[in-house]
Amino acid sequence: MAFLSQKTKEVLFGPLNINNPVVVQVLGICSALAVTVQLKPALVMGIAVTIIVAMANVIISLIRNTIPMRIRIIVQLVVVAALVTLVSEVLKAFAYDVAMQLSVYIGLIITNCILMGRLEAFAMTNKVWDSFLDGLGNGFGYAIILVMVAFVRELFGAGTLLGFRVIPESWYVANGGFYENCGMMMMPAMALIIVGGIIWAHRGLNKEVK
């Protein structure tokens, strides 16, 4: 496509794989692990972070020449905190049950390292449109990992996906079948081990990642 130059493509699609914010740059791990017990909160979290990163990148990129270097961290934090407050109020109004499931992790988007990392490394030195694409790319890269982890945990931990039953009731031992849910998947520890496995597979497939 003509309007996507080589550099733009790199900015937008790099974070999905080679430059993934979670498994390569090691940013934003806290929330990535905590909200992945079920697929639905993970999806909502992925979308919320994508919107916030893209918007914060645009705003900081617009005002980047007027921010004094010494207080830039505080300026960035205030912009991000204002955006997160907006998203949190919208979620409470339109998706109350998901907002309650995500509890403090919505507020913790403020200190999500992906935001500060992208603002510092990209938005402070790049034009508005590129910053917007970079925000979108990194948001999606984050969301992909969340969805992968949540998919495994919900499928094996509860036998459902997005709340719909995938593994039939009649398979369970309680109903005379042979199958049991893996309760371990619901524990915090398994999120870490699944992400460890994803990193293993990712590095095994992409030899150039150190």
Added chain:
Amino acid sequence: MEHAISLFVRSIFADNMIFAYFLGMCSYLAVSKNVKTSAGLGVAVTFVLLITLPVNYLLQVHVLNPLGLGYLSFILFIAVIAAIVQLVEMIVEKFSPSLYASLGIFLPLIAVNCAIMGGALFMQQRILLEPENVKAIANLGDAFAYAAGSGIGWLMAIVCLAGIREKMEYNDVPKPLQGLGITFIVVGLMAMAFMCFSGLNI
């Protein structure tokens, strides 16, 4: 008093910031390469938590709640944390250069550490709990106990991981799993071990 002690012990073991809530993971993974620096970061986190959490508690109870400004809490908390971290850095530099030399490099990192902000947000939720609930924070003493417990829990977690990683230097880990991958799995196993504290009650 009993309640504060129970809160303190529970927040070290059962409600550990790292193993139960994954707060402060980024710096936890990045700085845990050797025991000495990770102990420094752990002490700095505990120190900042002990100052910011009671301040945020007082703001929440005496300013935000009476005025009905709960929705401003994110902006207020992060501003308080950033300002206090800056202040602490300046005061420590002025009065105790030796402490500054060992903690100084970590202090700017801490403003954006999720454990500090997470502590404030959990505190906000725990104010609403019934006073007889073991997790409730009912007064300033509880806020201090919670801050101290969370900080020490974090310190213990990072020192343990650093110790394991120092030993692991000599192990033959599969190539793609080296570094980050194996660290995640080690933390996962540690979290599993910490699950046996989950019924802890005093």
